[in-house]
Amino acid sequence: MQDPFELSPSECEALLRAGVVGRIALATPTGPHIVPVNYSVVEESIVVLTSPYSLLGTHGRDSMLAFEIDQFDYEYHRGWSVVARGRAEVVTDPAEVERIRKTWPPRPWASGIRTLCLRIRWSELSGRRLGTGWQPMEDLPVHRVV
Amino acid sequence: MQDPFELSPSECEALLRAGVVGRIALATPTGPHIVPVNYSVVEESIVVLTSPYSLLGTHGRDSMLAFEIDQFDYEYHRGWSVVARGRAEVVTDPAEVERIRKTWPPRPWASGIRTLCLRIRWSELSGRRLGTGWQPMEDLPVHRVV
Numbered sequence: 546m547q548d549p550f551e552l553s554p555s556e557c558e559a560l561l562r563a564g565v566v567g568r569i570a571l572a573t574p575t576g577p578h579i580v581p582v583n584y585s586v587v588e589e590s591i592v593v594l595t596s597p598y599s600l601l602g603t604h605g606r607d608s609m610l611a612f613e614i615d616q617f618d619y620e621y622h623r624g625w626s627v628v629a630r631g632r633a634e635v636v637t638d639p640a641e642v643e644r645i646r647k648t649w650p651p652r653p654w655a656s657g658i659r660t661l662c663l664r665i666r667w668s669e670l671s672g673r674r675l676g677t678g679w680q681p682m683e684d685l686p687v688h689r690v691v
Numbered sequence: 692m693q694d695p696f697e698l699s700p701s702e703c704e705a706l707l708r709a710g711v712v713g714r715i716a717l718a719t720p721t722g723p724h725i726v727p728v729n730y731s732v733v734e735e736s737i738v739v740l741t742s743p744y745s746l747l748g749t750h751g752r753d754s755m756l757a758f759e760i761d762q763f764d765y766e767y768h769r770g771w772s773v774v775a776r777g778r779a780e781v782v783t784d785p786a787e788v789e790r791i792r793k794t795w796p797p798r799p800w801a802s803g804i805r806t807l808c809l810r811i812r813w814s815e816l817s818g819r820r821l822g823t824g825w826q827p828m829e830d831l832p833v834h835r836v837v
Binding site: 546547548549565566568570571572575576577578579581608609610611612613615617619622623624626628630653654655656657675686687 | 692693694695711712714716717718721722723724725727754755756757758759761763765768769770772774776799800801802803821832833
């Protein structure tokens, strides 16, 4: 078994900015739920596109959410995870929608009409790494490309 | 972009039983949280070991939780996810602790004293697959071994 190490805020942020898929935990009237999402990071916010009728569109707006990314190495039993928490707001200002579109829009893998843009400004950022002798940033499965 | 397909309950269950790492979403006084965990499946329950003082040990017991596993193919933009939801109970009955230990104990990768055994009997099981021409069970990164 391996000892967990805390990741620094800058490591957490670098990993967040490098990813394209994560999971959002949200509260619903029947308890917590988890939803995988494609995302992007614009400034200090996680941005996702969804439908106003989805679980996330219904219960995720104007609420505290937790967003998580991770990577596991099954062979060596090591890995890392980063959790960003904050309040989600619907982006409605056309200038801001345009700015997101021009800087780094989320690119959903799944089809579907996604007219709702949610922005989670993180107020809390934490991460852990399990196992020594390797660096999370050097072994990512993907880096987002311009 | 790809159309998502619902996974059948038996596919969801097979994927759950094959895995060793997932994430738990839980409600805390400051909002939802996500915690990566090693787990096992015993009968119709997800079983995890934690510390009574952890986030999960503090806010996860006797509460509704959501447990998620997934796999993403970054190259082809496809993947799958399974979410199991249910109420978490602390396993205290020594006979049941022993039965879990003998059938399929969770094997944590991270060190730490884990005296709290949580069991989530799922009351809801759902899953989605993105992309055609492949089968989630045939391309797993790991299968749990006896």
